[in-house]
Amino acid sequence: MAIIVQKYGGTSVGNVDRIKNVAAKIKSFWDKGDKVAVVVSARSGVTNELIARAKSVCQNPDDREMDMILATGEQETIALTAMALHAIGVPAVSRTGAQAGIVTNSLHSRARIAKLTGGDIVERLNEGKVVVVAGFQGISSENEITTLGRGGSDLTAIALAAAINADLCQIYTDVDGVYSADPRIVLNARKLQRICYEEMLELASSGSKVMQSRSVEFAQKYGVPFEVRSSFNDKPGTIVKALEKTMEDAVVAGVALDRTQTRVTVGDLPDTPEAFSAIFNALGEFAVSVDMIIKNVGKAGAANLTFSVNTDQVARAEKVINDVLKKIGSGTFRSSGEIAKVSIVGVGMTSHPGVAGTLFAALAKAGINSELITTSEIKISVGIEPAKADEAVRAIHAAFGLDAPAAK
Amino acid sequence: MAIIVQKYGGTSVGNVDRIKNVAAKIKSFWDKGDKVAVVVSARSGVTNELIARAKSVCQNPDDREMDMILATGEQETIALTAMALHAIGVPAVSRTGAQAGIVTNSLHSRARIAKLTGGDIVERLNEGKVVVVAGFQGISSENEITTLGRGGSDLTAIALAAAINADLCQIYTDVDGVYSADPRIVLNARKLQRICYEEMLELASSGSKVMQSRSVEFAQKYGVPFEVRSSFNDKPGTIVKALEKTMEDAVVAGVALDRTQTRVTVGDLPDTPEAFSAIFNALGEFAVSVDMIIKNVGKAGAANLTFSVNTDQVARAEKVINDVLKKIGSGTFRSSGEIAKVSIVGVGMTSHPGVAGTLFAALAKAGINSELITTSEIKISVGIEPAKADEAVRAIHAAFGLDAPAAK
Numbered sequence: 001m002a003i004i005v006q007k008y009g010g011t012s013v014g015n016v017d018r019i020k021n022v023a024a025k026i027k028s029f030w031d032k033g034d035k036v037a038v039v040v041s042a043r044s045g046v047t048n049e050l051i052a053r054a055k056s057v058c059q060n061p062d063d064r065e066m067d068m069i070l071a072t073g074e075q076e077t078i079a080l081t082a083m084a085l086h087a088i089g090v091p092a093v094s095r096t097g098a099q100a101g102i103v104t105n106s107l108h109s110r111a112r113i114a115k116l117t118g119g120d121i122v123e124r125l126n127e128g129k130v131v132v133v134a135g136f137q138g139i140s141s142e143n144e145i146t147t148l149g150r151g152g153s154d155l156t157a158i159a160l161a162a163a164i165n166a167d168l169c170q171i172y173t174d175v176d177g178v179y180s181a182d183p184r185i186v187l188n189a190r191k192l193q194r195i196c197y198e199e200m201l202e203l204a205s206s207g208s209k210v211m212q213s214r215s216v217e218f219a220q221k222y223g224v225p226f227e228v229r230s231s232f233n234d235k236p237g238t239i240v241k242a243l244e245k246t247m248e249d250a251v252v253a254g255v256a257l258d259r260t261q262t263r264v265t266v267g268d269l270p271d272t273p274e275a276f277s278a279i280f281n282a283l284g285e286f287a288v289s290v291d292m293i294i295k296n297v298g299k300a301g302a303a304n305l306t307f308s309v310n311t312d313q314v315a316r317a318e319k320v321i322n323d324v325l326k327k328i329g330s331g332t333f334r335s336s337g338e339i340a341k342v343s344i345v346g347v348g349m350t351s352h353p354g355v356a357g358t359l360f361a362a363l364a365k366a367g368i369n370s371e372l373i374t375t376s377e378i379k380i381s382v383g384i385e386p387a388k389a390d391e392a393v394r395a396i397h398a399a400f401g402l403d404a405p406a407a408k
Numbered sequence: 409m410a411i412i413v414q415k416y417g418g419t420s421v422g423n424v425d426r427i428k429n430v431a432a433k434i435k436s437f438w439d440k441g442d443k444v445a446v447v448v449s450a451r452s453g454v455t456n457e458l459i460a461r462a463k464s465v466c467q468n469p470d471d472r473e474m475d476m477i478l479a480t481g482e483q484e485t486i487a488l489t490a491m492a493l494h495a496i497g498v499p500a501v502s503r504t505g506a507q508a509g510i511v512t513n514s515l516h517s518r519a520r521i522a523k524l525t526g527g528d529i530v531e532r533l534n535e536g537k538v539v540v541v542a543g544f545q546g547i548s549s550e551n552e553i554t555t556l557g558r559g560g561s562d563l564t565a566i567a568l569a570a571a572i573n574a575d576l577c578q579i580y581t582d583v584d585g586v587y588s589a590d591p592r593i594v595l596n597a598r599k600l601q602r603i604c605y606e607e608m609l610e611l612a613s614s615g616s617k618v619m620q621s622r623s624v625e626f627a628q629k630y631g632v633p634f635e636v637r638s639s640f641n642d643k644p645g646t647i648v649k650a651l652e653k654t655m656e657d658a659v660v661a662g663v664a665l666d667r668t669q670t671r672v673t674v675g676d677l678p679d680t681p682e683a684f685s686a687i688f689n690a691l692g693e694f695a696v697s698v699d700m701i702i703k704n705v706g707k708a709g710a711a712n713l714t715f716s717v718n719t720d721q722v723a724r725a726e727k728v729i730n731d732v733l734k735k736i737g738s739g740t741f742r743s744s745g746e747i748a749k750v751s752i753v754g755v756g757m758t759s760h761p762g763v764a765g766t767l768f769a770a771l772a773k774a775g776i777n778s779e780l781i782t783t784s785e786i787k788i789s790v791g792i793e794p795a796k797a798d799e800a801v802r803a804i805h806a807a808f809g810l811d812a813p814a815a816k
Binding site for chain 1: 467472477483494
């Protein structure tokens with residue numbers, strides 16, 4: 001008998017049959033006497049459909065009205081899920097974000113959770129009811145319907161688990177868990193039994209699409225352990241929790257690949273801290289994330305800065321940088337094509353020297369040149385030619401002994 | 409410059425183009441400086457779609473969860489309408505039933521409005537904004553989303569008009585107004601310029617489908633004049649308001665036809681007031697509406713009661729009556745087929761004798777036998793064979809001089 005929060009994403013509740021499947025899964029826990037609160041997303045496709053309809057009446061729909069319309073997606077799913085539970089004899093009741101006391105700030109389309117009271121959820125759970133909560137949405141103190149932005153339903157689940165002091169938070173999704181590498185690239189990638197928040201964060205920000213960083217950060221901040229697992233089978237997934245001593249045995253937990261980066265170069269800069277700080281401050285101010293920075297000083301004291309930015313932020317980066325260069329009075333902006341970022345992640349790295357050596361030896365053996373490099377305490381990333389990315393991931397994965405033992 | 413409440417039904421906002429059309433119509437009032445609050449329904453078809461989806465996960469969906477899912481229909485439309493207004497430069501903001509302060513009792517699927525505060529609508533109107541309110545829905549004092557049942561959006565509009573003291577309430581629909589008869593039956597039926605609440609009520613309850621009685625009753629109770637008009641053209645519609653002296657000039661306002669009645673007979677009853685009251689009390693208790701009652705006393709003191717009930721209530725009536733007959737110890741129930749109810753309606757009837765004479769003369773001339781008859785102060789209804797209904801309506805319409813003058 002545990003208090004469990006389960007989150008089912010849009011694919012898991014994508015149609016009527018899948019909703020029934022989710023209801024059956026919930027029932028299997030409820031039958032054991034667990035108290036189950038469920039967070040669901042909009043059915044997959046519904047959000048895009050609503051956005052398309054909104055854009056067909058107004059080219060740039062207002063964020064507030066957009067939230068108003070998008071919130072209907074989850075409101076439909078909570079009702080359907082509660083009904084599907086009723087149909088198999090499980091008492092259940094649905095709650096909108098507002099009814100669940102998910103209070104946010106007023107930033108429409110990307111609201112932050114200010115407070116999560118849970119409303120009457122604990123009372124309903126104690127009555128033996130399953131409570132089905134709308135993910136992704138909340139209510140501001142001005143009584144406005146807000147949405148939490150990308151990954152919002154995961155965030156709802158983790159915040160709810162913290163608020164009702166759940167024993168377990170299960171994030172059901174369309175993958176089995178977090179793998180040592182993308183199984184589509186590395187056929188014998190291993191499902192990780194457990195990793196710590198820091199590793200999950202680095203894997204997420206390095207291109208592993210399982211969860212958004214903000215949800216992991218929220219879980220870390222409030223010490224909410226959670227499990228990433230599949231809604232389509234009953235296999236245990238990956239537990240993500242605070243670092244424990246035994247976790248350090250594995251030097252490298254996984255290899256991540258991010259194909260969304262583009263390399264840009266700012267050339268002919270004065271080689272002064274003021275020039276660099278002007279550029280990076282401006283990028284930060286306009287929310288352009290920068291990674292893998294290299295500086296070269298050329299002839300006559302002029303410097304070149306090369307770094308990677310998200311491909312969809314290149315246009316913004318160009319505008320921001322050109323504005324700065326105009327003020328500085330010199331310098332050129334150049335974007336030189338997409339770059340793949342391959343990262344190894346593991347909390348064990350800090351105490352195991354030689355990790356970088358193994359990485360670069362693997363790349364050298366495969367004849368792959370790394371054009372940019374960046375490191376953190378638990379991560380080393382290299383920027384390489386996109387065409388060689390898969391090969392690099394496989395080589396590195398093997399070099400660190402991450403390949404799963406062959407099935408007997 | 410007036411304060412106007414406009415209500416657009418599901419057909420009027422049925423798709424993106426129609427929503428744009430509605431926005432343009434709203435703008436034409438806003439441009440003149442009117443303060444416009446708009447009530448919209450779900451897009452036509454959406455409610456049925458949601459009901460079908462609900463029934464595919466649960467045969468008998470819970471009323472509360474049904475309200476939860478149905479309320480999304482209008483929530484979508486209010487956002488789209490506000491966006492469509494933004495697109496043509498009209499400041500607008502949407503309000504759910506809860507945000508508009510539409511407080512109802514807790515009877516899910518058929519809630520009654522307990523209080524309508526209007527929320528901040530008057531402030532927003534005074535700022536020059538159009539406020540778009542979700543029809544059909546409210547919130548109970550327990551913070552539960554409720555729906556008002558059939559005709560709920562009309563009721564929202566009329567209650568809102570009362571709450572914000574509007575000068576005018578316009579019910580936009582897919583017909584031009586209230587006609588002296590169904591124009592599909594009587595080609596030269598006249599659009600009525602204005603009628604009183606009582607006439608509108610009798611026309612509604614006698615099968616004119618323009619509005620539900622409850623909305624007209626609410627308007628009458630709070631003295632809200634309203635106009636029924638088309639959202640597809642700019643013609644003035646029919647004004648419905650309290651009785652005025654001049655209205656009595658017209659003896660008969662219109663002819664209504666109701667094809668939803670079935671004639672039932674309870675035979676071999678003891679001819680006692682107790683027996684009749686047992687039957688009608690039981691029918692009333694189970695919400696079976698009864699109309700056009702005739703009593704015949706046969707041989708040996710046994711009585712036959714014949715009356716009409718709504719065709720979709722026949723099964724319930726049969727069950728209720730058989731239970732009563734079992735207690736009485738005698739009597740038989742028999743349903744003898746559908747019957748068409750043709751009614752003439754008009755406040756002028758009370759002061760103009762001879763109306764019934766004209767009616768029956770018209771029927772006689774057309775060779776149509778009336779099988780059941782009922783009268784009220786402002787209405788006479790006859791039950792006739794359904795195959796002759798259209799002919800009867802045309803004959804009566806002509807007999808009372810209601811045909812519009814031929815176009816020149």
